[in-house]
Amino acid sequence: MTKPTAVIIEMDEERDRKACLALDLKVTGANRELAQWLADHPRYSDITIAGWLGCGKSRVNELRRWAKEGFEGAPHNSKQRQERVARHAGQEPLKTNDNSESEEEQEIAPPEQIEENLHYYLDRINRFAAIFKKHFRLSSFDREAETRIITAIDRMIEKWRSTQSIIIRRGHHG
Numbered sequence: 001m002t003k004p005t006a007v008i009i010e011m012d013e014e015r016d017r018k019a020c021l022a023l024d025l026k027v028t029g030a031n032r033e034l035a036q037w038l039a040d041h042p043r044y045s046d047i048t049i050a051g052w053l054g055c056g057k058s059r060v061n062e063l064r065r066w067a068k069e070g071f072e073g074a075p076h077n078s079k080q081r082q083e084r085v086a087r088h089a090g091q092e093p094l095k096t097n098d099n100s101e102s103e104e105e106q107e108i109a110p111p112e113q114i115e116e117n118l119h120y121y122l123d124r125i126n127r128f129a130a131i132f133k134k135h136f137r138l139s140s141f142d143r144e145a146e147t148r149i150i151t152a153i154d155r156m157i158e159k160w161r162s163t164q165s166i167i168i169r170r171g172h173h174g
Helices: 011-038 046-053 057-068 079-089 111-138 143-170
Strands: none
Touching: 046 057, 046 143
């Protein structure tokens, strides 16, 4: 499926990119400390530490490798990630509109493009849901975290139901 090129409302890719990079800097520092600790404690197996951290042994292995290589690059810069980045290189970013215009003045994509965009993002959301489902099965959360997760998912479902209700009210669906 090709990436959608039409207007995508309420998307600010540059703002999200900057926020993501800022968080990555924080994570990289913490990962470096953890990687150094792992290098200083080789007697513990990847499986043992993965159990302590609640992650996969491959993450522990990557952090150990990163420390051993002198913290070159990023800890998550595995061969698989490099291949994925190479596959996606050269793809154009999604085009967006300045959302400051009023609804009447704003140009809108044709219905076919809107539907293509919707299916593209729903597919991505479904893939993320499948990934999180696996994580939830293998993780345990305290009650407060479970409540926050359930609330966040409920809010997302409510927003999609509200969006869906616009089409249902028109009565053109089969």
